[in-house]
Amino acid sequence: MPESLLHSKFLSGGVPAGRKNGARKETKSEKPAKNDEFEFDFDFTRKLKELRLELEIKKREEERIEKDIAIILEENTIDGGEQNRSFGLAVTRLNNHMLLAENSAKQLTSALKNISSLADTISGRVSALDMAKTRVVGCLQLAGDMRDLGVCAEGIDDAIRSEDFETASQHIHRFLTLDQAVFQIREFKQKDATDSIRHSYEVLSSAKERLSKILKNRLTDAVSKEDVGEMQRFVKLFPMIHESEEGLKRYSVFLNAKIDKLAEDNLRIMRSGGTDDNRRNVLYADTLFMFFEGVAGIIDSNLPVLEHSYGMDNLLKFVTILQERIDEFFRQLIEEFETRRKIPHLVRQVEGRKSEESAPDALEIDAVASEICMMNQSVEMYWRFVGRRIGKYDDSPRDMAGEDDDEIDAEKIAEQQRLRKEAKEQNLDKLMNRSRVGTKIQELIGTYCLFENFYMLKSINLAIKSDDKEDAAGLTSSVIDDVVFIIRKSIRRAAGSGNVDSVGATINNATALLDTSLQDFFKKNIQSGYPSSNFASDALQSAQTAYSAYQQGKPVKDSQESQKEQFLLTLNNAAKISELLVDLQKDLVTEWSGVKRPAVEKDKLEHATTQIEDAAKRLALFAKHGVEELFRVAFKPKIRQGAEPYEDIDRQMTMQDLEYFEAHDPFIEQFLASVDRLLVEHEKILFPDNYSTLLLLTSSELARQIENVLQKCQFNRYGALQLDREYRQICAYLTNVAGWNAREKVARLGQIVALLNVETIDEAMDVWQNSKTLTTSVRTLTLPEVKKTLSLRADFPTVAIKALE
Template identity: 30%
Template sequence: MLSINNENKQNQPDESRLAVVHSDSLTMLLEGVARIFEVHQPLVETYYGPEYVLTLAEVLQEQCDEEASHILDQFVQNRKFNVKYKLIDKYGRSSTAKINEKIDLLELDQVLSEVALLQTRTELYFRFIKRRVANGLRVTAQNFVEKSSVTEKVPNKEKIIILEKLVRECRLGCRVQELIGRYILMEEFYTRETLSKAVELNAGGDDAGSLVDDVFYVVRKSVQRASSSSNVDCLCAVVNNACALLETDFYHLLQQKLKNGYPAAGSLAEAYTTATAYVSVVHQGKIPAPYGTDSAEKARSDFLATLNAVDSAAECIKGLKETLTHEIEQNFQQSSLSGDEFSIQETRQMTAKVDNCCSQLVDLAAKFENLAFSACDQLMNVAAKQRLKLIAERFADYSHILDENQFNEYEASDPFMEYFVTTLDSLLETFRKNLSDNNYDQFFKFVADETAKQLEKTIFKCSFNRLGALLFDKQVRELTAYYSGHHFSGGGGFAVREKFSRLTQTASILNVDTLSEAKEFYQSSSTVAWRLSAQDVKKILQMRQDFGSDENTMSDVPKPAKVERTSRFCSQDGFWGKRAAIVCKNVQLARPNSSTKTGHGFLISWDDDEAETNFKKLQCGRMVSERCDDVLNEFSTPFIEKPELGDDE
């Protein structure tokens, strides 16, 4: 009795395998055919020759196609695969069409997983057949070469073509390829609908990070399922669809949230909010949603959460690309294990397709990073710019014409630096706690850049003596150390020091003892990439009140030696300019003279190939470059004779 019960249990189907029963059936069939091939291949090679292994594969494949077709027919019928496909196809063809019969996304998920599994098993079987037949053909080719008396051409390439045609055009291959073609459309529908549900569920929530997790869980699942199918074309199509959905729906959703902006704090902002609420009461006769301090605080929190979500999305896309690359190496590396020319060529083609596919993920991640970059800039302008201006203006409240006692007091305890550090720490504390590391680093760099710009404007309102210049130099070094001491990703400390380079050079010029020393220092420092023009140097030296009246005549300040280099001329109409400007460290741009008719003449100087590369585009009287935000003040320069252009110009 016990044995009968055990036998009944063994005959009962495993419920855990019911969702993939058709793929299991196909797997058993293909494994059986593979075993038959393994058993008979040595016999055929021994008694008929290795070249007849292809004939054995053709005979077995004909029987395999017959049995596999029955299994696939049962799959299509039992899973209502074609019915689901027609509904989805109808929905996709018309934007106004609605699916009358609701599709269960959970059921569709199981069907798609089984299709991917069917493709995986079929692809594995085809690789086995191709590897076995290719090995037999390679043995045949070696035998032909060893028999010198045989003059017949080795039929290796012709046999390879027949083998590829057998795999591509057999009934099993055609049926599975048909399923995969429909699978791609159904996978796109599944991904889109699931993403829509995820966005809908998080529509009223404050946790934007949860939305990112849900969205990329769906995307990662779809991409990994396509990757497991071992079909490169299928994988690339699914990745393309996923990138399109992320770039349109998800990206635009986050972008729209960021467009609402970060509400500014202060009485003016609160007054505007109150006025808006009053207008709503007058015109609509009802009080709007909660407003005032609470709503503004919620808007700020939502903005920061969305900004973090954008950064998290960029990181998720990068992680998806790395995971995808790793899985591709695992799933497709079997194609080249045999080492034959056919497999190696096939692997190269797959690698090229996958690389092109992954490049889309790289571009998409860069797009999200650019959105976060712009949002951080917006955040700095709204939340920090005005306060940084007030901090910088506080610098002018302290005299920099000092005696020994005052200098010693400031050196022991600098009230401006204490005020600066305390105020800035208070300003940054909220963002330090609520922003992600990448966003806070970028925001902090914007704050550093704005601090340097505001201080540059303020110091030209001040006057200095020798001790005051020494104090200013100490303050600049402390400012630079404060900013560069914070954690930055990707060498941000160096970037911050670059932002304060003009202030550092200003402090160096202010600390000269005489005007002649300033001239010598400015002209002879050929190793320094000067960010200050000659006109800037004149203004800086004029702030030194302890220079005599004769020394304050700055008309003879020369250009630095760094600027005097071979020049090249580019002009649209052949006119020459007599004014010049320093652009981004080491590029000299001659602006048009007032006497020119069109004003399209340019004089460009550089001393390295990088400058030439970055500033090679000229358009309609303007210099165009990717980052040309460091244009400094103009200064006079003598007329330069037209140089002789080389052939490369």
């Protein structure tokens, strides 16, 4: 066998050598050999040749691969040697640089250690210098204090003998503010070093006692003689000798005497009936105002003197001392007021009233409430005056005298100022709210709220009883103006008192009365309903009204007309008072926004005004329900009756019918004319807001009735065109009388008309899909409604309509 054949056989056969795949498998088509000995015959010679040939091929392949490896290695050896040499040189240079960097780092470390050692040495020397400087400064300060102590001791006796009390006070002030280290020296055992200091200390201590007695005696004499110049001279000296409270107490004796004199004069005038007979109803409020005005003048004229000498922190103590005499006057005034105005008796009558006869007169309560408000206003004005005059804060860090300026940081100063401010606010709040004036005026405000509520209740009930139509053409009655006037008067009176809590209580009581007394009155007039135009119902309603009037002892009038008038007046009254309350709320917000108030008071007033707005919304909703009842009785049956003839018109029309209907409208003009007559009839007797509500209800009902009769008709293309023409007439009319809001009420009808005015079913589906995207405020027709609408077209196949998805 040739070598090439063997090579092909053993390389491409896909079966490894030595596998017994040479023997053929027996098949059904082959016959067995005649001699069984040939089945196990194997040719070893041929097989050895094949293996030798295969070995030779592998050896040649190995040699070829070795040659390729040798060539590659040779090439790499030639190029790689240059690269290795370059890389080695680079590594050598890098190593040299690293050695240099290491040496430099060691030198830098050594230098830094030397610098650190020098810095520690210098820092220690600087610290020692600072300590030495501090000690030197302390010694100089101590020496200066010792010198000042000697100067003060030498000059104090001469100043007292010559009655130069200002200089003497300055010496004592300097003595009292010296460093305590000066006085500790006098305890040393070395007599030669401490005798002078001990002597000066004893001289000044004795002089301080003598000067204090002299100043007290001189100030007392000046007070008794009412010598203002001398009083102001000596009162300024007490803070210099650290006796501020003593100076304030002695000076307040003079001011308290003036306050007592002022109180006595005002009480005498008050008990004699005042100076103006026209103001007897506010006699006590005027007396309180005049008294506080006089007290403010006394304080205002004396505070500058005290502020300069005593500081702002001590002014509150001074006002607190004066407050005792003010409280005494206020006590006498309130006792006179409660006795003469019979306040306890009125309170018992208001709280325990069981009938109208036992209740006090509303005018009497009105006068007392006004006077209480004026009294509270005077108190509030006085407190604001006090707060402005003593509410300033001394931001100078004079309480830190003697400390090193470097030790006083901004945070410490700010913290001390904050604490001082909080303490002053607490003391001022205690003065305003826990004094007799503060506590008693709060009691009076509680009484005022009780009286104000009673006044509004009785006045509103009286306005309801005397309710009458304003004129023949009037849309509202007198109760509206009366109720709004009463509420506005009470709220403004409470606001004039200056007490925000009383304003909130008054508004709360006013809205409660609107929701109870006024709405109960309105509901009585609405419960009988609006009389219908049906003869049988009219007769029954007339009989009921006549019987009700007979039971109440009233004359029997034309029941139907009277009931209609009362019903419409109630609707108009509810809408009108809602509008007036909204205007009142806006006016109050505008007025109060211009007054500077604390955030808490602003929140209270804002919440109070929202109560007025909520009450207005409830009355507007009440009026809306009444208009709906009016529409249900007077409009809805007539609109339904007017729409019924529509189904009698054949809507499967021809072109000639369409042209004829354009000139001779068979339905829509007459229908709209009947609706317009209803609207015109009620336009003159309804309040504009109620009439607007009626127009929208009419628009909705008109569209609904037209839609109902459409479902009973069959249209062709010309009939749908006539329907579109009628729909446009309806839209034009409603837009003209009710505005663009009416278009939303007939938008659903517009979708139905648009679906009926299509050529094919596919076009109808496109119109429906577009209406889903364009219509946002009106509910889009559902698929069953679309199918029902398209079934009204007689020329559309029913099968295609049912197959819509």
